[in-house]
Amino acid sequence: MWRRYWALLLAVLLLALPLATLAQAPEQINLALADLGTRVGRTITLADLSDWAWSEQIFPDASLGCPQTGQTYAQVQTRGFQFILTFENVTYDYRVSADGTLVVLCSSVSAPESCDSAPGDIPFVEPRLTIGQQARVVQNITLSLRAEPTRGALSLADIPAGTVVDVLDGPRCAIGSLRYWQIRYNSPNGAIVGWGAEGYDGEYYLEPLTLTPGQPQTRVRLTAGNIAGLGELFTVGTQATSSALSPDSRFLALGDPSGTLTLYDLASGETGFAVVVTTAPITALAFTSDSSRVAGIAGGSIYVYNVETGTPTQFSALEADGTTPVTLNAMAFSPLRQGETPTTPGVLLLAGGSIDGRVWVWDFGNPTAPLINGVQAHNGVIVRLEFAANGTALITSGADSSVRIWGIPAASGGVG
Template sequence: MKRWAQFLTVLAAFLLLTPVVQAQDAPPQINDALADLSTRLGRVVTLETIDAWRYVVDRYTDTALGCPLVTPQPVPEGIIGYRFELVVDGITYDYRVSTDRTILFPCDANLLQTPPDAATTPVIPDTPDVALTPETGEACPPNFEGLLPPRLAPNTSAEVIGAAPSRLRNSPSLAGTQIDLINPGVVVDVTGGPICADEYVWWQVIAEGRSGWMAEGALPDAYFLAPMTETPTVAPALTPETTTPPEPGEVVIIESGDLPELAAALNNRTLTTFDIGPDFSLAERTVVDTIAVEFGPALLDLQWSPDGRYLAYVVREGDDAYSLYLTDIAGSEPIALANDVYFPLKVTFSLDSTEVLYPVASSDTMQVSEEGITINVYSQSVTGESGRSLRGSFTFGGGCGGGSSFPGDHVYWWDAGSNGRPLVFENTPAGIVHSTNCTGSGTALLDLETGESIEIGSDLSRVDVSPDGRQLVGVRVDDMATNAGVIMLVDLATLELMPLGAVAQPDQVAWASPTIIYYSVRTPTGDIVPGSDSQIVSNAGMIEGVPVYEAALHRIDLEATTDAEIWRGSGYGISRLYAAPDGSGLYFNLVPNGDAWVEALNAGTITFSSPQSEQEAFFYPTLYRLVLETGDVEVIAEGLLNPAFNDAAFMDSELTAG
């Protein structure tokens, strides 16, 4: 299946560009999906009342529009369709709609069995224990004729598979109450069954300590559970590492000289370089630039040269205009290198720091093509004295969009990338590692010698390059899934992928050394922010209250094949993760939960109609440093977006622990 993209859709759809994508900005096809979902849930569902929404537009070769749950009819000439993900009361619904709106259906096994106008709103009870109903159901036909052939058996284990969570119910039926959502990768114990009902084969399981019923799969061949009878495909298996944190000690950073350690956008507008002091405080070095825009992030990409002496940054000049500027550590007047940089891709440097490389959309393919947009990669001297040279091209596809009524999502997506998946454009000895589409799910390698781009993984996202530039770590994830994935290692010489069996669900990843990888975890606690059940907050679009999240950091030791949790705390999500090359610390930007925003709404300090910038200010992240030698966590600064750490500034640092 080939990607298809609309240039204007790619630009306008990202929440990086506008704080909230309003109903008038959404494709009209989403209204058909919302109308159908409303009839199936038995209540009106609109863009203003749902938690969040996202979409991807693709070209398909049949009427299934990429959904494995329906029987496809070939369309030789191709058909353009939308895949919508609608989040209602914490539950995600997948819909497919053709652009001409003649095809509409939910790609959801339960909804496909739920006729429109049947008011069967899913409910997740607050109580942790739900009584199971007796094992009743239809007798399974001989050889399970007309059903998906079962592969499980009682007293065995099974793994949840697929791109989306599976529902755990209190009875073996679609009418059973949903008591939990179980993410892909979770292993469950099969304790009973099978029971056949509603054209499904049901098994009684224990999943994450809760007992219930799960469907094994849906016709024609979509399995939700896989037997654990063979050697796991996720290897090497990482075992939880039990560690005792060292006693707190004094950590002193001996500065490497004339190189600033950090550049960041203060409160989203002022680009500043900093030194990090021995007491973990920031010492302002140079105010590089101050950007004035009406809304949204103004400074979109900050990148240091490998030698640490040049800083490139992209500025949003207008709705569709993005310019590339360059300055040096002496605080020289920034020079403009290009005014046609293709955002949301990033910029990078040559390995010897003499050139900046950046993406530009080809004017020949600004209109729609079946494959997508042609991105030309240019190089230009850091002196700005010479013109640019074409180094290669690749196809960038996938129209995207989405929205959320919660300002915490806006800030998290600004800092981490759309839906938490940052796009990549980074030079390595093997070539430029780049994203292949706007979803962030898809990675390729552009050979600067041949100009050829080779796909590494169509579902590889959140990648980080190893310190030597010869390997990648990333997360394999479905286009639309936001909370499911497997950590993958990639050898850039062979492009071979190897999965890692992390013990928790990865969010962001960072490579620290040849054998150490860090990743963050983002988990809803099941609680809501105190006071968020008020009518005022409900009127702001958070009908079920504002969810509370917990964040954690894990360390993977590739040599010892261990996975250890090294920090846990309250926060909406870790939006940036950086491991200092000298091993002195792990830096992370933490977006707070919605407590302060809820308090301000209830106090009348702000309203939901207040300017988005005022509401988003409650969620600006705090930059922390986890001292790896001691386990201590220190606050570096508040309100820093898009922090860019200067690798070269840490190379000569020394670490002394008392």
């Protein structure tokens, strides 16, 4: 009797063992992979999964442990398998009957992700939706309702402009700077639950029925099809001497003759901050590539401000005597790469050009002394400075009608 008891217990434990413990998954896993591939729009193999596991079970009925609302099931014990598949940071719980006639996606859950964009990437739109509220598809947009929160996933329906949907879950952050929300669409054929993108590259696809104070207004991308309806949104500044738009399209910086630098939220028109830099006019403005800093030239010096706190850092060029100031006329930041922060020493460079044709370069993270101290680049005013997008060159343009490219020659010999 005891021998039969232990044999039965061992059999039960073996049925519950995950894939990592057993040598080979049953062939029914291929049915789950095929269904997953249909949902994400590509062929999926075990090699594409970051993790997977399985167990064999006897389910109490034909729902395989995942009953769906409005469905009826044969009330007979059904042998089947549970497959836990993790693909692109999303975990899928599949159930497949032993005879392969039933394939059920029980649930899919995304692991927590950060929606912070890497420097140089298109930023995620600022989130305006919350779980439990209703949202509306914006005008001139047909929204794709997808089976999973990825751009290439199976499209369940096209939701017309103006349609109101229920926000059930989210957000999930997908490759390509898309933030998805799980929504319920009451289509003419019944309710459909899927994932809809909130927006992309500053353009919103879904909007809350009522915006709360401070939330960015819904904008539509300008195209050849809608440009005829162009209208003024708002006006900022009346005596601007310079302006610059942040790379993430969030802020507009304006400088005026009194030396005041004002930062505006481009979505709402509200003022981010306004600071008096000097009493001299602000003649030039520039943002870092991650949009976290804005710099202005006033009175011949460069003043860099943190856009969130307004904290300044001043950079001034001096003659060889160490006391006589040099008047700067142009500036540029080197591009930041993924994972880099402006305050890390040796990462972000700030270049300044003077009215007499010389160039200075500082390490923004360690601004004790210029790395390049007044190299003569042009005969006359430097009118423009620019770093190459990949950070490999500095381009200077002068009033002498010349453009010069500066860089580090590649080392000779092989690599790798």
